[in-house]
Amino acid sequence: MTMFTYDGLPGRVVFGAGVARERLLGEVDLLGARRVLVIAGDTESEIATRLCAPFADRVAATFTQVRPHVPVEVAELARKASSEADADLVLSVGGGSTTGTAKAVALTTGLPVLAVPTTYAGSEVTPVWGMTDRGRKTTGTDRRVLPKTVVYDAELTVTLPVDLSVASGLNAVAHCVEAFWAPRRSPVASAMAEDGIRHLVAGLTTVTGDPTGPVGRGELLLGAYLAGSAFAVAGSGLHHKICHVLGGAFDLPHAQTHAIVLPHVLAYNAPHATEACARIARALGRTDIVTALRELGAGLGVPPDLRALGLNESDIDTVLAEIVAIAPPDNPTPVTEEGLRTILHAAWAGTDPMGPTP
Template sequence: MMDFIYQAQSPRVVFGRGALQHLEREIDALGARRALVLSTPPQATAAHALAERLGERAAGVFSKAVMHVPIESAQAAREVARQCQADCAIALGGGSTIGLGKALALTSGLPIVAIPTTYAGSEMTPIYGITEAGLKKTGRDPRVLPRTVLYDPLLSSTLPVGLSVCSGLNAIAHAAEGLYASDSNPILDLMAEDGVRALVQALPVLHQQPQQAEARAQALYGAWLCGSVLGQVSMALHHKLCHTLGGSFNLPHAETHSVVLPHALAFNLGHAPVAAQRLARAMGIGSPANVPGALWDLARDLGAPTSLRELGLSAEDVDTASALAMTQQYPNPRPLTHRAVRHLLQQAHEGIRPS
């Protein structure tokens, strides 16, 4: 048995089909009376409908959340919250909207109720990101962790199939890197393994039947587990590469995770045999050595992108991205060299199946 430190750190979680009906109760439980509802522009209609339903409990709607939380959008949300005298915020959406909620919480102290509609998992982490002058700065702060999370699988049934698949693979990436994190513990390993199992079972069903309620619930359950892992341990090479590709080359978040994960695991799992065994067990495959290839096959079979080239990364960018990914040191099961990282990114760029 390994030595470990475990400290529970979680928002209050309300999970279930129709969980959104409990929102008023959860706002009251926070002692709040005037909620500012946050969303992206495409989810503005849902945000306004929610505010209308809340009646006097709603202070307003701010529907300008965008990817990577530009500081201007965080400042604008804070100003709207001040003007409408909001005493809490409701983040209805994926990682972009929840990220805006976190930025608001960081500077205003407002409690956040998160209602996730993707599988990205941000609602379970104290990690925030704010982009200023083209540079995304990330940090950890307990103040940004939502106070309450309402997981309602009905809300994710409108998520397009392609994004559902990539978002689910994004969640699997959190669990996979959690399984070989230097600061993990047995509880998080259990969560990671079950999170991967739930998602690997649910995604093929969603691909065929996007409205299948049980598969939506199973995927969201997996997203909760994987997000919990992300929030509590250090991530390694895979997340570093995706952060670089998203932040510096503007590649789409979930799709980038889908492409890079099999390659990052092919690089790392030989140096993390226990993690490889747990992933193989969760995925229902016999040999741990087949995990990267099986994940690549899963992504391809479910119509997810398999190359960075199709996401818009140029051949020249592979060099720059490799250099950028090597600029900071971070724990990784396998020692990193520029040559090896470049090779990994080249394989991912071309969409070659890892063997």
């Protein structure tokens, strides 16, 4: 009989087109908030202002200095804003970096977070936080940062450009794929991951042809929720370790980095992850899953390699030891510096993924 531990995470999810403008005030009331710190980047500040109009008198402060990978200095500024506002709730409106900034506040203050995602990052349903200090990204897990409520509204993602929608959606696919072999994998997480891939691929192929249509956006948002939920309980595997180190060290764009690296890690693990690969194939409707993911990314306009994002070939060797040191010991294919170099060089050059024999 299969044995596993599934550590279900608490949280309220409100899902549907228009729910942010129709029900956000009610969700703020449910949390008993009277002094709200709103966190929204420059591109989402207008949306946040509109959503907060019904309870504008409760907005104690707005923080807009959101940056990718949550630099520690930004986290400190957000915490200062929270303290000066005497906030009793953090409301994040935006993508993964915005949610991450809200989590940085919650980590030290214990304040509840109400998240309104505008991308498909999935961070809003995980207890994982991350911050970058002088080119090194540190991550951790703490239930204090898990948002109490998440409001998913497909209407808020319609203005997300197609290229960013694609990168964010493929990042969510990476969450699903990794959940099959992450350290705390379980049949429950795998079921969510498999269904998540189906919704994400359906959404990705629909959005490119109908960018403002509700169907594709809704599929992507539902897939992102399932992906984040699977990742939250299964944990972080080799793929995410690679991308977090690269992103922190070289300030690479988060979602695009994940989309490029994913097929290469999948090829590396595939020889020793037959059951996971069978489920991924079933979700994709293809048996050649590595090729399928590469073709999906290429067809959707994802950059072909990491050098297109600004990574230098000489950068690869500088991070090998750091990634090996944090690689999960139960990764399907044992992680070695040579194997990792093969993954990274192929991802940098954009060559066909080759699964090296350990």
